[in-house]
Amino acid sequence: MIPVEKLAEIRALLAEGKLSQRAIARKVGVSRGTVAAIARRKRPCYDRKLAEDTSTGPRRRGRCPVCRSIVVLPCLACLVRHLLAAGALRPLPTTPDEPLRLELRPPEWRRYLQVRLRRETRHEI
Numbered sequence: 162m163i164p165v166e167k168l169a170e171i172r173a174l175l176a177e178g179k180l181s182q183r184a185i186a187r188k189v190g191v192s193r194g195t196v197a198a199i200a201r202r203k204r205p206c207y208d209r210k211l212a213e214d215t216s217t218g219p220r221r222r223g224r225c226p227v228c229r230s231i232v233v234l235p236c237l238a239c240l241v242r243h244l245l246a247a248g249a250l251r252p253l254p255t256t257p258d259e260p261l262r263l264e265l266r267p268p269e270w271r272r273y274l275q276v277r278l279r280r281e282t283r284h285e286i
Contacts, residue, residue, distance in 0.1 A: 225238075
């Protein structure tokens, strides 16, 4: 396993683009294959600090105190229910006649209208 400092140094030297992969391998003290794997992004990051998202802290499974489901805490379903009840979120349309509030690019919007029209003519909606 390569130390994180060496991994960062190899990535920095590759990003500079001044040295060949062979020269980087010689300078850092690793094999050419290792440098090539890092350049191709085939080598995973083994550092736990970089691999985990530490901003949210450790996520644990448990039983939600509100809905009693076994979830990864905090329970997102209960959070959404709370936000809907507080009026912080708009609910999705309950009837299919009401269009979804989507922000689509023009090609996707045309496709959405075509599919909707086809479903309306077949009385699927």
